[in-house]
Amino acid sequence: MISRNRVDTSETGRPELTVVLATHNGVCWLPDLLASLARQTLAPARLSILDDASTDDTWELVRNAAVPGIQTAVGRQEANEGAIRTFERLLSSVDTEYFALCDQDDVWLPDKLEKSVRLLELSGVDLVYTDLEVVDQNLNELVPSALRMPHVVLVAGRPMIPLILKNCATGCTIVGRTSMLRRALPFPPGILLHDGWLALVAACGAGVAPLREATILYRQHGNNVIGAVPFGYRGLRSMLDRKGTKLSTYLQDRVDGRLALIEGLQSRGLMSKRAFLAWFYHQTSIVRFVLNPVYLVYTATHAGVIGFRSLAVDWVLTCLPLGSSSRTVMP
Numbered sequence: 001m002i003s004r005n006r007v008d009t010s011e012t013g014r015p016e017l018t019v020v021l022a023t024h025n026g027v028c029w030l031p032d033l034l035a036s037l038a039r040q041t042l043a044p045a046r047l048s049i050l051d052d053a054s055t056d057d058t059w060e061l062v063r064n065a066a067v068p069g070i071q072t073a074v075g076r077q078e079a080n081e082g083a084i085r086t087f088e089r090l091l092s093s094v095d096t097e098y099f100a101l102c103d104q105d106d107v108w109l110p111d112k113l114e115k116s117v118r119l120l121e122l123s124g125v126d127l128v129y130t131d132l133e134v135v136d137q138n139l140n141e142l143v144p145s146a147l148r149m150p151h152v153v154l155v156a157g158r159p160m161i162p163l164i165l166k167n168c169a170t171g172c173t174i175v176g177r178t179s180m181l182r183r184a185l186p187f188p189p190g191i192l193l194h195d196g197w198l199a200l201v202a203a204c205g206a207g208v209a210p211l212r213e214a215t216i217l218y219r220q221h222g223n224n225v226i227g228a229v230p231f232g233y234r235g236l237r238s239m240l241d242r243k244g245t246k247l248s249t250y251l252q253d254r255v256d257g258r259l260a261l262i263e264g265l266q267s268r269g270l271m272s273k274r275a276f277l278a279w280f281y282h283q284t285s286i287v288r289f290v291l292n293p294v295y296l297v298y299t300a301t302h303a304g305v306i307g308f309r310s311l312a313v314d315w316v317l318t319c320l321p322l323g324s325s326s327r328t329v330m331p
Helices: 030-038 058-063 083-092 112-123 160-165 178-184 194-203 233-243 247-267 276-281 285-290 292-302 308-319
Strands: 017-023 046-052 071-077 098-103 127-135 141-143 175-177 208-219
Touching: 017 030, 017 058, 017 083, 017 112, 030 058, 030 098, 046 058, 046 083, 058 071, 083 178, 083 194, 098 112, 098 178, 112 127, 112 175, 112 208, 127 194, 160 194, 160 247, 160 292, 160 308, 175 178, 178 194, 194 208, 194 247, 247 276, 247 308, 276 292, 285 292, 285 308, 292 308
Parallel strands: 017 046, 017 098, 046 071, 127 208
Antiparallel strands: 098 175, 127 141, 127 175
16 A cells, blocks of 8 residues: 655645656666656655556665665555556555646656646646657657647547547546546546546546647657557557557457547546537447448537548557447446
8 A cells, every 4th residue: 555644845846746657577668767756956845656467677776775865655456456456555645735647757847847736726627738859769850749640639628528529638648637636536347548648538627738849758668558559550450560469359348448548538427428429439330331421420529620631540440340249238
């Protein structure tokens, strides 16, 4: 368990911000990350680390981790629970005004927190996400700007439907207001990613805002939980091969994941029970295929901000007559 001692920032003048870090077999990457946290121009009050049953020397490193000037709290899960549940537990222990998500294999640029918190305070939104510089395992640049890749579209304000269709808020870049966690926690069962859920809850509240500057060196090393996926068939094929799954299974999981997001919003009173997407995603793949023009018109009119190409790809992947819904059709 992670200790929950109240953070006192009145004397130090530090921002009331907690960085939450989930670790799993990341011993070779963690020293670079921890060193980058120590170089932050706006130091967080606390670093909370929860190790997810690592089988290498990660726990030994985490147990002895110390970042100068930052209160560090550590914990360990004896059974592997995955990133979503680990971050849920980490966020449930946050008692500062702000929180920031952190991945074990990245390197933060020195002004990451300073610029993110400044935008959060100036904009008044619940959540800020930023650009990333994609690098290889040795930190050599691969892509200077992830947000400028052809398939990535920035959204701002309260873009609920666009975020259901396509999340652009990469988890390790997120800084948010802890007050929004009252609506976001616990995470709904069945969601595919915790970052997309957090962005969606923020969009149903005070909104989200993008920082169009890279604040992280986003390391790609072949074992990333998500990673930067190229756009198009090659990217899809690569992802399927890495996960060892069939296209039909991926498409159904994709629909079920969206239903989990929608049902999570509905259970918290953040989305109407009569939402068209909830009804549509509950249909079998054959019904979705037959009704595909209706879906295309709806998404184009409610999520046009994500662009024609993204809408077209979503339309094809959602309405392909493959697989069958595992859900019961809503009354």
